[in-house]
Amino acid sequence: xxxxxxxxxxxxxxxxxxxxxxxxxxxxxxxxxxxxxxxxxxxxxxxxxxxxxxxxxxxxxxxxxxxxxxxxxxxxxxxxxxxxxxxxxxxxxxxxxxxxxxxxxxxxxxxxxxxxxxxxxxxxxxxxxxxxxxxxxxxxxxxxxxxxxxxxxxxxxxxxxxxxxxxxxxxxxxxxxxxxxxxxxxxxxxxxxxxxxxxxxxxxxxxxxxxxxxxxxxxxxxxxxxxxxxxxxxxxxxxxxxxxxxxxxxxxxxxxxxxxxxxxxxxxxxxxxxxxxxxxxxxxxxxxxxxxxxxxxxxxxxxxxxxxxxxxxxxxxxxxxxxxxxxxxxxxxxxxxxxxxxxxxxxxxx
Amino acid sequence: xxxxxxxxxxxxxxxxxxxxxxxxxxxxxxxxxxxxxxxxxxxxxxxxxxxxxxxxxxxxxxxxxxxxxxxxxxxxxxxxxxxxxxxxxxxxxxxxxxxxxxxxxxxxxxxxxxxxxxxxxxxxxxxxxxxxxxxxxxxxxxxxxxxxxxxxxxxxxxxxxxxxxxxxxxxxxxxxxxxxxxxxxxxxxxxxxxxxxxxxxxxxxxxxxxxxxxxxxxxxxxxxxxxxxxxxxxxxxxxxxxxxxxxxxxxxxxxxxxxxxxxxxxxxxxxxxxxxxxxxxxxxxxxxxxxxxxxxxxxxxxxxxxxxxxxxxx
Numbered sequence: 050x051x052x053x054x055x056x057x058x059x060x061x062x063x064x065x066x067x068x069x070x071x072x073x074x075x076x077x078x079x080x081x082x083x084x085x086x087x088x089x090x091x092x093x094x095x096x097x098x099x100x101x102x103x104x105x106x107x108x109x110x111x112x113x114x115x116x117x118x119x120x121x122x123x124x125x126x127x128x129x130x131x132x133x134x135x136x137x138x139x140x141x142x143x144x145x146x147x148x149x150x151x152x153x154x155x156x157x158x159x160x161x162x163x164x165x166x167x168x169x170x171x172x173x174x175x176x177x178x179x180x181x182x183x184x185x186x187x188x189x190x191x192x193x194x195x196x197x198x199x200x201x202x203x204x205x206x207x208x209x210x211x212x213x214x215x216x217x218x219x220x221x222x223x224x225x226x227x228x229x230x231x232x233x234x235x236x237x238x239x240x241x242x243x244x245x246x247x248x249x250x251x252x253x254x255x256x257x258x259x260x261x262x263x264x265x266x267x268x269x270x271x272x273x274x275x276x277x278x279x280x281x282x283x284x285x286x287x288x289x290x291x292x293x294x295x296x297x298x299x300x301x302x303x304x305x306x307x308x309x310x311x312x313x314x315x316x317x318x319x320x321x322x323x324x325x326x327x328x329x330x331x332x333x334x335x336x337x338x339x340x341x342x343x344x345x346x347x348x349x350x351x352x353x354x355x356x357x358x359x360x361x362x363x364x365x366x367x368x369x370x371x372x373x374x375x376x377x378x379x380x381x382x383x384x385x386x387x388x389x390x391x392x393x394x395x396x397x398x399x
Numbered sequence: 400x401x402x403x404x405x406x407x408x409x410x411x412x413x414x415x416x417x418x419x420x421x422x423x424x425x426x427x428x429x430x431x432x433x434x435x436x437x438x439x440x441x442x443x444x445x446x447x448x449x450x451x452x453x454x455x456x457x458x459x460x461x462x463x464x465x466x467x468x469x470x471x472x473x474x475x476x477x478x479x480x481x482x483x484x485x486x487x488x489x490x491x492x493x494x495x496x497x498x499x500x501x502x503x504x505x506x507x508x509x510x511x512x513x514x515x516x517x518x519x520x521x522x523x524x525x526x527x528x529x530x531x532x533x534x535x536x537x538x539x540x541x542x543x544x545x546x547x548x549x550x551x552x553x554x555x556x557x558x559x560x561x562x563x564x565x566x567x568x569x570x571x572x573x574x575x576x577x578x579x580x581x582x583x584x585x586x587x588x589x590x591x592x593x594x595x596x597x598x599x600x601x602x603x604x605x606x607x608x609x610x611x612x613x614x615x616x617x618x619x620x621x622x623x624x625x626x627x628x629x630x631x632x633x634x635x636x637x638x639x640x641x642x643x644x645x646x647x648x649x650x651x652x653x654x655x656x657x658x659x660x661x662x663x664x665x666x667x668x669x670x671x672x673x674x675x676x677x678x679x680x681x682x683x684x685x686x687x688x689x690x691x692x693x694x695x696x697x698x699x700x701x702x703x704x705x706x707x708x709x710x711x712x713x
Contacts, residue, residue, distance in 0.1 A: 076606065117515070121508075123508060125524070126565050128527065130565065134542065150541070215429070228694045235626050242443050286440075289440075297618045341533075376535050377533055
């Protein structure tokens with residue numbers, strides 16, 4: 050055991066050494082080299098001459114704005130290339146009377162997928178709310194489901210991060226174990242594990258535990274307990290990613306502030322609300338967004354209806370698009386409400 | 400008399416702890432909580448490990464729950480054969496590492512652009528960034544596929560790398576937002592003083608912003624790697640059979656198994672040769688193990704580098 054530990058220690062040290070070398074390299078050498086390279090290119094293409102001219106004429110504010118656009122330029126290129134068309138298409142489909150998908154074979158023999166869209170109006174939305182009461186019910190229940198789960202995931206992940214941030218013996222092992230949900234909840238591993246009854250949620254619902262509890266308690270109480278436990282465990286699974294994001298945020302705040310606060314006589318409760326919470330506030334917003342999106346896209350009633358609608362591949366996209374935009378609306382509402390609530394909570398303690 | 404009082408006091412200190420340090424009772428509850436939650440997370444992995452060492456008799460026997468009566472190591476060997484382990488592992492590494500590097504570099508640049516500069520239209524772009532992340536993925540998959548087809552990006556790693564380079568990789572909006580928040584809390588005085596000293600915008604980014612947000616880099620690298628590693632649906636549609644990652648091999652495991660070990664052809668041993676969960680779970684363990692090992696090594700830096708950046712900042 051000791052040998053194995055020493056072996057891993059050695060590997061760890063080796064990687065640490067490499068890490069230090071790389072980070073030093075990036076910090077010292079690479080920056081200089083990039084600078085030199087840029088200067089060289091600038092000199093021989095006339096860009097530096099232009100830049101010098103532009104520096105004289107343009108104000109600092111404009112310079113900053115241009116630099117900002119250069120930094121996010123990559124994203125704008127990506128938006129134009131990969132995202133703009135699908136987004137516009139799906140809006141167009143949601144606001145159409147019918148939309149079809151056809152596979153078209155060109156003259157050269159290559160086949161490609163094409164969309165045919167006709168009509169303009171809100172007929173799809175009318176169809177949802179007038180003709181399909183089941184779908185409306187699904188919309189409402191999805192909204193409620195997301196609205197309940199998101200804050201619980203946030204609170205759980207915050208608590209877990211605070212637990213993992215403590216300096217205790219063996220905390221590293223726990224930190225490693227808490228990474229398991231991140232792995233198992235990505236790709237289609239979740240469905241895979243669920244189908245073999247490996248997740249604790251399904252085991253809890255189907256196992257002897259129910260029978261055991263029913264021995265002592267009335268059946269209704271057992272059902273409630275099992276349901277609540279199942280939900281809690283599900284929420285624990287969903288809070289893996291968020292926990293580590295919070296943990297990364299906690300790594301940044303320094304211990305000196307806490308020492309100063311405790312000398313001034315602040316208790317832990319006050320310290321949490323006045324120091325920890327404000328530093329985590331921006332990350333809370335990110336986690337609200339992330340949780341809402343991931344939870345809204347994994348197996349609720351609305352997504353089931355949408356995927357059933359687009360299953361035929363030739364038609365049904367128009368209706369599915371309209372439903373998707375409603376799901377989008379649900380996500381926006383949930384995110385806005387919770388971001389506002391957390392903002393108010395933060396302000397109250399300021 | 401005084402002695403017993405002192406003893407009582409130290410006992411109380413041991414149990415409840417002094418200010419700032421939790422005592423035995425507090426620690427006990429924390430450990431209880433941690434172990435309980437850990438069990439929930441460990442359960443599927445433990446179950447899988449135990450089943451991956453079981454032979455067919457143990458799997459059929461309902462009295463065998465955790466510890467197999469006879470350890471079967473053959474499962475792993477078979478599974479690695481079915482997965483074509485080393486080749487798939489190489490492909491998985493490629494699919495994991497290259498897009499991750501592209502995604503982290505581009506999202507850090509984009510996040511820095513949003514966090515550090517003021518420019519007209521910034522709020523609109525930010526809203527679009529979040530809005531696109533909110534769109535249901537099912538709806539976007541086919542239109543995106545059509546676009547990739549038009550750019551001839553299908554059938555190779557290009558289908559992952561180009562979107563990752565431009566900020567539209569797998570769930571990349573989250574990374575951009577994480578970088579945005581980490582860069583935003585860097586004090587303005589620091590970058591301003593660097594500017595006065597003659598540093599360029601790129602120089603400030605490389606020398607001040609990056610060293611101060613190492614936790615963000617580590618977390619984004621980890622997540623991106625895990626997500627790309629585990630993605631199967633997108634990978635099968637984009638790569639069109641040219642690249643087979645471990646997870647893709649796992650999803651067609653049963654089919655491959657029946658081809659490699661046709662049941663009945665061996666005669667007496669046929670019952671043991673037929674497809675069983677033990678082999679499947681051994682295969683699953685093989686696909687997940689690299690990720691667990693990766694985190695085991697990176698989490699050390701996660702803590703240490705954070706300490707260093709804290710000192711650099713103040």
